[in-house]
Amino acid sequence: xxxxxxxxxxxxxxxxxxxxxxxxxxxxxxxxxxxxxxxxxxxxxxxxxxxxxxxxxxxxxxxxxxxxxxxxxxxxxxxxxxxxxxxxxxxxxxxxxxxxxxxxxxxxxxxxxxxxxxxxxxxxxxxxxxxxxxxxxxxxxxxxxxxxxxxxxxxxxxxxxxxxxxxxxxxxxxxxxxxxxxxxxxxxxxxxxxxxxxxxxxxxxxxxxxxxxxxxxxxxxxxxxxxxxxxxxxxxxxxxxxxxxxxxxxxxxxxxxxxxxxxxxxxxxxxxxxxxxxxxxxxxxxxxxxxxxxxxxxxxxxxxxxxxxxxxxxxxxxxxxxxxxxxxxxxxxxxxxxxxxxxxxxxxxxxxxxxxxxxxxxxxxxxxxxxxxxxxxxxxxxxxxxxxxxxxxxxxxxxxxxxxxxxxxxxxxx
Ligand SMILES: *Cc1c(COP(=O)(O)O)cnc(C)c1O
Numbered sequence: 001x002x003x004x005x006x007x008x009x010x011x012x013x014x015x016x017x018x019x020x021x022x023x024x025x026x027x028x029x030x031x032x033x034x035x036x037x038x039x040x041x042x043x044x045x046x047x048x049x050x051x052x053x054x055x056x057x058x059x060x061x062x063x064x065x066x067x068x069x070x071x072x073x074x075x076x077x078x079x080x081x082x083x084x085x086x087x088x089x090x091x092x093x094x095x096x097x098x099x100x101x102x103x104x105x106x107x108x109x110x111x112x113x114x115x116x117x118x119x120x121x122x123x124x125x126x127x128x129x130x131x132x133x134x135x136x137x138x139x140x141x142x143x144x145x146x147x148x149x150x151x152x153x154x155x156x157x158x159x160x161x162x163x164x165x166x167x168x169x170x171x172x173x174x175x176x177x178x179x180x181x182x183x184x185x186x187x188x189x190x191x192x193x194x195x196x197x198x199x200x201x202x203x204x205x206x207x208x209x210x211x212x213x214x215x216x217x218x219x220x221x222x223x224x225x226x227x228x229x230x231x232x233x234x235x236x237x238x239x240x241x242x243x244x245x246x247x248x249x250x251x252x253x254x255x256x257x258x259x260x261x262x263x264x265x266x267x268x269x270x271x272x273x274x275x276x277x278x279x280x281x282x283x284x285x286x287x288x289x290x291x292x293x294x295x296x297x298x299x300x301x302x303x304x305x306x307x308x309x310x311x312x313x314x315x316x317x318x319x320x321x322x323x324x325x326x327x328x329x330x331x332x333x334x335x336x337x338x339x340x341x342x343x344x345x346x347x348x349x350x351x352x353x354x355x356x357x358x359x360x361x362x363x364x365x366x367x368x369x370x371x372x373x374x375x376x377x378x379x380x381x382x383x384x385x386x387x388x389x390x391x392x393x394x395x396x397x398x399x400x401x402x403x404x405x406x407x408x409x410x411x412x413x414x
Contacts, residue, residue, distance in 0.1 A: 007074075007189055008279040016069040020062075027066035029269045033057055049253075058262045067268040070275060071209065071219050074188040075201050078224025079248045081256055082217060082268060086184060086204020087113050088261030089218030090151075093180055093202055096247055096255050098148050099235045100125030105142045107131035108152040109159030109382050111182070112370050132381055136167040143175045148233060150179045154186040154193055155327050157356060158366055158390045159383030160307055162314040162322075169197030178226045178247075184208070185356070189282040190325045199226040200247065207357025208328065210274040211281050215267035222248040281359060281395055285328040288401060289393040293330045295402045299409055305383065306330035328393045329356055334412070337386045340365050342412040344389060348404050349396055356392035361401060366390050 005013065020027045035054045037043040046053040054060045064082050072080035083089040098104060098121070106118060106128050118128040127146075131138035134152040150172045152163045169179045178199035186193075187208045193201045203209055205217040228247070230240045239246040239254075256262075293306035307318045307326035318326050334340040344352060350361040354369055364370065367386050371379040379385075393401070 010074065011276055011279060014070070014073050016066070016073045020066060027063050027269065027272060029265055030054075030057075030061050030063045031265050032061075057265065058260060059257050061262075061265050061268070063265040063272075064263050064268040067263070067272045067275075068219065070272060071188070071203070071205070072221055074275075074278075075192055075221045076194050076223075077201065077221035078245065079252075080219055080221040081248070081251050082205075082219050082263035083256070084218070084261040084263055085216045086182075086202070086206060086218040087117065088259070089202050089204070089220050090114055090182065091117060092251060092256045092259055092261060093200060093220045094121065094126075094149065094151065095235075095259070096251050097178070097233055097235050098126045101146065102126055102148040102235075103144065103146040104128040104149050104151055105131065105134070105139060105147055105177075106151040107134040107138065108163050109133075109156030109161040110153055111157055111184075112374070112382075114153075114182070115374075115378070133161055134168050135164055136171050139168055139171045143171070143177065147175065147177055148235070150177055151182070152179070153182045153184070154191070155307070155329075156382075157185050157329055158331050158370075158388075159381075160305055160312075160314070160327075160329065160331070161383075162307070162317050164317070165193050165196035165198050169199070173197075176229050176232055178228075185327050185329060186322070187278060187282055189279045190286070190327065191322050194221070194223040196321070199223050205271050207355070208282065208285075209278060209357075210271045211277065211357065211359050212270070212274050213355060213358035213360070214274075215264075215270045217263050217267050217271055220251065224248065282325070282328070284395045285359075285393055286325040288395065288398045289328050289330055289391075290326055291398045292391070292393060292401050292405060293326075293332075296332055296405060296409070299406070301335055302409060303333040304330060305332070329390065330393070331383065331388050331390050333385060333387045334389060334409075335387055337365070337367065339412050340387050340389050343405075343408045346408045346411060348408075349400060350391065350404065356390075358392065359395045361394035361396060362392040364390050 045051040068080040068082050129142050172179045180200040181193040181198040182202045184204045201221040203219050230237045236246040239250045242249040290308045297304040350363040353362045366384045
């Protein structure tokens with residue numbers, strides 16, 4: 001029953017939904033820095049990995065472990081590691097496989113923080129080559145003997161470029177390179193990158209997985225199937241004996257623990273509660289987003305970018321690979337920055353906030369916030385213009401959202 005059941009049932013009754021402490025129905029919050037032992041011999045065994053146990057929360061904590069196992073089960077992974085934020089997860093995952101002199105192929109309209117991180121990695125001697133859109137051809141053209149990983153966003157935020165994981169994984173694997181996918185905007189409810197051929201999935205759990213907008217966090221899920229070539233992936237050479245699990249073991253026992261970006265127990269607990277309703281929220285959010293985007297696309301001077309709209313280039317892919325779900329984010333162009341601000345300021349329900357994936361609808365003007373330090377070219381490559389409004393749709397009643405946005409647009413004529 002546990003493995004055969006569907007997504008929402010698995011969320012509540014899966015293998016990782018029981019067996020906590022003293023039969024609690026949720027993992028107890030182990031809000032401690034360290035764990036005490038009866039004897040020094042016992043603690044010695046824990047440190048030597050000869051007996052299971054927790055010693056210090058940066059290295060392991062039962063509340064965090066419960067959340068790791070839950071996300072791992074939903075993504076169909078072989079192991080998962082929680083981090084203090086989505087950026088901490090991306091950083092740890094990339095540093096685990098790249099050394100100075102190595103190259104990363106990255107693209108698909110990346111999140112701004114991730115683009116900045118690639119600039120930081122440059123200073124450590126890790127070079128990134130970018131493709132606007134990652135696909136079979138662009139990846140094939142960029143792969144060389146220094147390439148160690150291909151990194152892309154499944155549905156990019158905010159450009160809404162969709163990564164053809166099947167195709168990308170195939171060309172990467174032919175060259176002995178793993179595919180890492182940031183699936184933050186897709187969530188395991190909509191699609192599971194590991195099933196489509198990706199090797200590692202990364203989430204900012206701060207967004208849809210938590211859903212309540214109450215804690216920053218990230219997670220790395222290892223599919224455990226990639227066959228590392230330790231002559232190429234020298235960053236993992238020391239962990240050769242763990243074969244397919246070398247990436248996870250290096251993170252867990254070495255890099256992640258030393259970088260120090262662990263998730264706080266309280267954040268793991270809040271995210272554990274949040275994820276219980278992921279299926280319900282995503283269903284509602286995607287339905288609301290499709291309805292709101294469709295309604296706004298009928299207004300003559302408003303240009304909407306949303307995946308399920310008939311004129312969207314990924315329309316067919318969404319139908320086929322994402323069960324028709326277009327995700328919770330869409331953008332629209334208002335004609336000018338002034339009009340965009342006027343619309344945003346007069347919305348009754350949408351909060352002006354720099355976040356996505358909250359159960360409340362959120363709006364932002366990306367050009368003057370998220371892309372304030374980007375060049376015009378970088379911004380436009382991400383599908384952001386001076387008049388773009390990004391909407392992260394929530395679970396409110398769609399009729400109210402449609403009325404609110406329609407009125408705000410109508411009243412905004414300059
Ligand atoms: C927010 C976000 C991140 C970064 O996550 P944080 O938890 O804010 O560090 C990475 N990728 C995507 C797609 C995001 O939306």
